[in-house]
Each structure stands twice: as structure tokens, then as C-alpha cells.
Amino acid sequence: MIEPTVRPLADLAQRDHDVIVIGGGIHGCLAALDASRRGLRVALIERDDLGGSTSWASHRILHGGLRYLQSLDFARARASIAERRWYLRTFPDLTEPLRCTLPLYGDGLRRPLPFRAALTANAIIGARRNAGVPRANKLPIGTVARPSDDVNPHARRDGLLGFGVWHDGLIRSHARLTMETVRWIAHLGGMVARDARAVSLRTSRGGVTGVVACDPATGIEHALKSAVVINAAGPWCHELASAFDPAGTGASSPRSIAFNLLLDRPAPNGAQAVSTPGPDGHTYFLVPRHGMMMAGTTHAEGDAGPSPAHVRAMLDGLNRAAPSLELSADDVLRVDSGVLRSIPNDPAEPADRAVIVDHARAGGPAGLVSLSGVKYTTARADAASAVAFAVGRRRLVHRDRPPADALTRDLNLTDPAWARRADWDAAALRALAEREGVRTLADLMFRRTEWGQDPRGLEALGERVGRALGWETTRIGQDLSDLVQAGPPAGPMSDPEPSAEEPATP
Ligand SMILES: Cc1cc2nc3c(=O)[nH]c(=O)nc-3n(C[C@H](O)[C@H](O)[C@H](O)COP(=O)(O)OP(=O)(O)OC[C@H]3O[C@@H](n4cnc5c(N)ncnc54)[C@H](O)[C@@H]3O)c2cc1C
The missing domain is CATH 3.50.50.60 (FAD/NAD(P)-binding domain)
Structure with a gap:
């Protein structure tokens, strides 16, 4: 039992x-x-x-707080590094190093010299960033690359002075x-x-x-x-x-919405930042997600949506920041969104x-x-x-995560491509569903596994999973509509533009 x-x-x-x-x-x-x-x-x-x-909507980046060095907030940068290390050390099977590249166009910190100085400060503050972290998850120190180095192929080339290159963490499966x-x-x-x-x-x-x-x-x-x-x-x-x-x-x-777009483009090599032109240009991070590209994060006022107009505005921003992507609404595979608390005098700023x-x-x-x-x-x-x-402060009496168990080892829960090829052990699948409180196919494919992350062919996969679980055809049929609903928001992408220029955060 x-x-x-x-x-x-x-x-x-x-x-x-x-x-x-x-x-x-x-x-x-x-x-x-x-x-x-x-x-x-x-x-x-x-x-x-x-x-x-x-x-669930997170971009999955474990930030080491490099951006806090811009405001000389060393305490926050140090705290972020410690928390990133905790994940990389505690969940080495579910996290990995993420190489991040930021194009430098000559504004503020985004120039090669100040960026190099920030990386040096980061290396000093983060001297213990790898303490206790398994070898595969250890993070190298950052560097500045030349414009001719092919580290971020989607970045605009006009005015490009180089690239900031550093490493953060990526959650493979939240x-x-x-x-x-x-x-x-x-x-x-x-x-x-x-x-x-x-x-x-x-x-x-x-x-x-x-x-x-x-x-x-x-x-x-x-x-x-x-x-x-x-x-x-x-x-x-x-x-x-x-x-x-x-x-x-x-x-x-006040609250704001934040959202990312899953795009039908090949996965970038690491997290590639791209920015719209100008000193106040918006920055998006293009991040790999199971062979596809996840772009974000965009913030907007309110707690409803994002609407088709919000999505269109983000696509326009992405096309200005990374013209080579040539994105259209047809390239949006899914919109992941969440609601965040925002600051009182700027309701769109989280x-x-x-x-x-x-x-x-x-x-x-x-x-x-x-x-x-x-x-x-x-x-x-x-x-x-x-x-x-x-x-009150109490001693930590249990340190270690329990060892991996056979059930999760028998099923490759973090790989959507594997799920499409797999001849599952149906008994293991049923046991997992029972142990982890699965009620619907969406529970299993989005919130117990990564299997639903690729929206293409999801219905057919869902049907196979439902049959392996031994569920009735009618139950499977009802659940399949929930699965495919996780696509772009309904309605024409040509809705009027939202009034405010959409802000984006790194
Ligand atoms: C698009 C997007 C991208 C992001 N990217 C990143 C990133 O890359 N890196 C990063 O560090 N952070 C990122 N964040 C921020 C991060 O995801 C959030 O700060 C975090 O997930 C919030 O977690 P939470 O537990 O507070 O909220 P939630 O995940 O919303 O959890 C709160 C839970 O409370 C439950 N609940 C509410 N009321 C009740 C009730 N009465 N009884 C029982 N349960 C209740 C809800 O159902 C919900 O599940 C991102 C956020 C968004 C939206």
C-alpha cells in the first residue's frame, strides 16, 4: 500500500x-x-x-540578484545568491545552471566597463555561491563578451557594444x-x-x-x-x-498581471535578454522550455487577462527587441499568467x-x-x-530531503518528449496519481509532470494517459477540454492596443 x-x-x-x-x-x-x-x-x-x-506561471529563473547591484543593494544580492544556491543544492535533479546573456548598448550599467565591475562585485559577494552544490549545478563567474561572439543571436545589432554573460539557475520542473x-x-x-x-x-x-x-x-x-x-x-x-x-x-x-508567452521557436541556448531600443527600452528574457522558447515577463495593470490586446502588444515589443524572431500571433503556443501585488504609486509595477x-x-x-x-x-x-x-526561532532538526523513490524513477515525469514515446508502466502511473491526489488529466499533465508543457498533440497524449490510468471514456473526454484550453486567450489578436506602453522587467 x-x-x-x-x-x-x-x-x-x-x-x-x-x-x-x-x-x-x-x-x-x-x-x-x-x-x-x-x-x-x-x-x-x-x-x-x-x-x-x-x-505555475513563473519564468522558472532562480535569480542571483545581479540587478540589485545596480542600486548597490548588496544585502539583497547576497540573499538572492544564497536562495539560488539552496535550490541548486537541494533539488539538483530539478534545476540546472542557466547561462544568461544581456546585450550592452551603452546605457547606465549596460556598458562593458560598468558591467564588468558589477560582475566583479558579484563574484566577490557570490564567492560561496557553489558551496555544497553538486558539480553539475556549479555556476562559473560572469564575463563580458564581444559583439562578434555569437552568444545571443536574437539581440539587435545596432549600437551593440558587447554582452554581459553570467549564470543563474533554471527550474527544470516546478x-x-x-x-x-x-x-x-x-x-x-x-x-x-x-x-x-x-x-x-x-x-x-x-x-x-x-x-x-x-x-x-x-x-x-x-x-x-x-x-x-x-x-x-x-x-x-x-x-x-x-x-x-x-x-x-x-x-x-493594487495588483498587476504578469505573463509569459510560449513561442513556437527553437529553444535559445540559455536565457537570452533582448531589449527594445532607447534608454528606457524594455527587456525580455527568452528562455528554453522543452525545446520551445518561453518569452517574458510582461506586467500590466489590473488583475484580469491578459487580453488578446496585451498579447499583441507583447509580440510587438518582442519584434522590436528581437526583429529576427518575426513573431506573429500564430507563433503563440500558450500564455502563462499570474497576478502579483504591485507598488501603490505604480499599479503596473510588481x-x-x-x-x-x-x-x-x-x-x-x-x-x-x-x-x-x-x-x-x-x-x-x-x-x-x-x-x-x-x-519563534527553533532549531532545524531535519536537514535532508528524502531519497528519490522508485515510483518517480520509473516514470520520466520531467520530459514531455519521453511521454509521447513512452509505453508507460500503467500501474506506476496509477499509483502516482493516487499518491499525489490527481483528480483530472490537467492535474497530472501540468501539475505533477511536465508532459503537458508542449501544447502540440496534447489531446492525443491526454487520451493515452487517461486510458493508461484506466479512466472511463466520458471522464477522459471531459478532461481533455480543460487540457487544450490552456492555449492563447480567446478572441481576435487584433483587439485595440492597451492604452499604456507595456513595461517589462528583467
Ligand atoms: C509570469 C510570471 C513570471 C514569474 N517569473 C519568476 C521568475 O522567473 N523567478 C522568480 O523568482 N519569480 C518569478 N515570478 C514570481 C513568482 O512566481 C511568485 O512570486 C510566486 O510564485 C508566488 O507564490 P505564492 O505561493 O505567493 O502564490 P501562489 O502560487 O498564487 O499560491 C497561493 C495559493 O493560495 C491558494 N489560496 C488562496 N486562497 C486560499 C484559501 N482561502 N484557502 C486555501 N488556499 C488558498 C491559491 O489557490 C494559490 O494556489 C513570476 C511570476 C509571474 C506571474
Whole structure:
């Protein structure tokens, strides 16, 4: 009998917990992991599927914080390097070095001399960047390449002075990174449930006593008990904090959308930055994704969309930044988007600092902590701070990730090309689906594996997977429409342009 890593919500109501974490994105998963590694009994609840919201849309770059050197923020650069190292060291099977190249056109830091100086500072700050990292994931120091060096073939050539070249990390599969984190939490005795929406906070004499959670499909509620609750609900963090502590949370921040385009172009060699002309040119990173090209990230005001007009505006920007791509709407295979907290005086600019609120300090319920993070890269550190706020500093008693198991070894979960060729071990596939709480084909192909990452031929692949799982034809048929819906947003790509020039961030 295989021990489940994802359990029904009812199971979590059967015992008292030391900490309940709300939200199964990267911040919630790593908060639950941090508390588990400190020897606490943890419950993690996610209202939908684990890792399926903002975290799923990430560009997957583990940033070493080179950009923070521009504002001389050495502390942040050092912290980012440490967090990048943590991923490269802890998940060597799911991460890899990513060579990044930035064309230098002569503005500010983007000139060969200042860039070389920044790389030197980065090498000093990052002297321990490879400590404990397996050989294959060790990162070399950066350099400046000549314009004639063929390191970034899509960059505009006019005014080109050279290229900044450095290394960051790339997450090969964030679906597996989420599920491996969940497996680790379960291994340490934590309990994880999906389809478990936190609806109210229970308190007694000013302190937290637990959370009422419900399965959105059945409406059945369960009371979970704990004196500590960490709200890590991502873009919905403030709403939940206001519901749980109406007097204490203050004004909410505006929100913005962020999105990337999966393009029908060959994968670039590493992350290649391309910028639109001019001193305020926008920069996009072209990043490899399973033989295709993922381009991003674009930010826009509001929390709806992106609309076809947003997508078109990004394609125009990409064509100005990298004319050789010659992109049209037909080249967009998928749009991955998420909602981010943005800064109050510029609603299209994403916030760049995590916010952690210990509600008791402002007269709210004791034991309630809210965590709103800003980067996948720094999620572990911010999650650890939130846990420390909630339970005080505690010793790390469990260091190591549990060893890989036969089930995940038997199935190549991180390779869409393998899935198309594979003659699966159907029993292993069924066992994995059962252990990891798979309910739909989209769960399995997007959030347990990388198999759905290539949208081409997805329907046929989904049908084969459904049959291998032993599912009825009608169930497979219903699920297939969810799978193919993950394409570009519906509607003509010739919608009016959005009014604001779209800003992009490196
Ligand atoms: C397009 C894009 C590209 C990005 N690229 C990068 C990158 O390359 N590198 C990087 O470091 N960062 C990147 N980021 C930022 C990073 O992805 C986010 O900061 C991070 O994923 C946010 O994680 P989270 O856990 O806070 O939120 P989420 O992943 O949204 O998780 C919050 C979870 O809470 C759940 N929830 C909400 N309410 C409840 C409730 N009442 N009960 C139970 N569960 C609830 C939601 O369903 C959700 O799953 C990118 C973001 C976007 C959008």
C-alpha cells in the first residue's frame, strides 16, 4: 500500500496541528516544509490544486540578484545568491545552471566597463555561491563578451557594444519541485490537502485555535485545530487577512498581471535578454522550455487577462527587441499568467519586497501570520521568516530531503518528449496519481509532470494517459477540454492596443 502525500481534507481534521499553512503555492509549500523541518506537526491546505496558481506561471529563473547591484543593494544580492544556491543544492535533479546573456548598448550599467565591475562585485559577494552544490549545478563567474561572439543571436545589432554573460539557475520542473516538497513534508509527518479552502478563522480569548476549511466541490466543512495559522494565499493574501482580522490589515496594495508567452521557436541556448531600443527600452528574457522558447515577463495593470490586446502588444515589443524572431500571433503556443501585488504609486509595477504581518502585534489574533512574497527565488527565506514570526526561532532538526523513490524513477515525469514515446508502466502511473491526489488529466499533465508543457498533440497524449490510468471514456473526454484550453486567450489578436506602453522587467 502506497502512503499518500496528498490526503483528503477530512484526514487533516483527525488530529491537532502545531501549524496550519493556507495556500499551496511555493511560499505556502516552503513555509510548511520549514515548519516540518523544525519538528512541528504541520497541515497545509490548498483550495484548488497544489502549485497551480501564480507559481505555475513563473519564468522558472532562480535569480542571483545581479540587478540589485545596480542600486548597490548588496544585502539583497547576497540573499538572492544564497536562495539560488539552496535550490541548486537541494533539488539538483530539478534545476540546472542557466547561462544568461544581456546585450550592452551603452546605457547606465549596460556598458562593458560598468558591467564588468558589477560582475566583479558579484563574484566577490557570490564567492560561496557553489558551496555544497553538486558539480553539475556549479555556476562559473560572469564575463563580458564581444559583439562578434555569437552568444545571443536574437539581440539587435545596432549600437551593440558587447554582452554581459553570467549564470543563474533554471527550474527544470516546478510541478515536480512542488510535489517533491509536498513529499518531503509528508515524509516528516505533515499532512497536505488540496481542494481545501480556508473559509474562517477560529479564535478563543484573542488567540487562534484553528481554521474551518471546506471542499469547494461538496461544500462539506471541516474544523482543523492549531494555535498557529500562516496565511500564504499569494495574491489573495490580503483578502484572507482582512477576513480573518478585519480591524488590523490596513489598505490593500493594487495588483498587476504578469505573463509569459510560449513561442513556437527553437529553444535559445540559455536565457537570452533582448531589449527594445532607447534608454528606457524594455527587456525580455527568452528562455528554453522543452525545446520551445518561453518569452517574458510582461506586467500590466489590473488583475484580469491578459487580453488578446496585451498579447499583441507583447509580440510587438518582442519584434522590436528581437526583429529576427518575426513573431506573429500564430507563433503563440500558450500564455502563462499570474497576478502579483504591485507598488501603490505604480499599479503596473510588481512589488519587490515580501510583506510579513504578525497580526498579534497590531491587536489582531495571536498566532496569525500573513506572508505575501514576491519571488519564487526568495520564497524559502521569506517562508522561514514567517514561520519564525509565528513560532519563534527553533532549531532545524531535519536537514535532508528524502531519497528519490522508485515510483518517480520509473516514470520520466520531467520530459514531455519521453511521454509521447513512452509505453508507460500503467500501474506506476496509477499509483502516482493516487499518491499525489490527481483528480483530472490537467492535474497530472501540468501539475505533477511536465508532459503537458508542449501544447502540440496534447489531446492525443491526454487520451493515452487517461486510458493508461484506466479512466472511463466520458471522464477522459471531459478532461481533455480543460487540457487544450490552456492555449492563447480567446478572441481576435487584433483587439485595440492597451492604452499604456507595456513595461517589462528583467
Ligand atoms: C509570469 C510570471 C513570471 C514569474 N517569473 C519568476 C521568475 O522567473 N523567478 C522568480 O523568482 N519569480 C518569478 N515570478 C514570481 C513568482 O512566481 C511568485 O512570486 C510566486 O510564485 C508566488 O507564490 P505564492 O505561493 O505567493 O502564490 P501562489 O502560487 O498564487 O499560491 C497561493 C495559493 O493560495 C491558494 N489560496 C488562496 N486562497 C486560499 C484559501 N482561502 N484557502 C486555501 N488556499 C488558498 C491559491 O489557490 C494559490 O494556489 C513570476 C511570476 C509571474 C506571474
